[in-house]
Amino acid sequence: MNTIMKNGPKLKLAPYRKILERKAEEVRHSMSAQKAAQVVSRLDVPSDEGDLSQHHHEEWIFLNRNTIDMKLLREVADALHRIDQGTYGICPECEEPISAKRLDAVPWARYCVTCQEQIAARIADGEMVEFQEADR
Numbered sequence: 001m002n003t004i005m006k007n008g009p010k011l012k013l014a015p016y017r018k019i020l021e022r023k024a025e026e027v028r029h030s031m032s033a034q035k036a037a038q039v040v041s042r043l044d045v046p047s048d049e050g051d052l053s054q055h056h057h058e059e060w061i062f063l064n065r066n067t068i069d070m071k072l073l074r075e076v077a078d079a080l081h082r083i084d085q086g087t088y089g090i091c092p093e094c095e096e097p098i099s100a101k102r103l104d105a106v107p108w109a110r111y112c113v114t115c116q117e118q119i120a121a122r123i124a125d126g127e128m129v130e131f132q133e134a135d136r
Helices: 014-043 050-084 098-105 115-126
Strands: none
Touching: 014 050
8 A cells, every 4th residue: 555545635655664664774773783882891891889880870871772762663663564554644543644744753653643642641640541552
């Protein structure tokens, strides 16, 4: 499926697919570079408590960054899957088209701006939010 049209103008998917594939490759490359740097840093044996503290801090940063990168990679893969399934660009919450402006800014966006804001507000209020994974 090359375009989607639901209650709005046609959304050409080929450019989004390219952007998403490039982003996935960029994140994978970044993660590989981070992993290589982490392996090299492990070769340096800390000589005192200050060095050990710095080493632990760098490991903590690596793990947090890796978690963020994995989440982004999963979101990009999910967006590519939605393209394949023909559901890309449609908000699963309200079933309305996600604006091209939003998709241009965040091509892996699952929700329209309005629904994303509502979900963020529910999370901020401590409510449990069920994310739709039915299209996986």
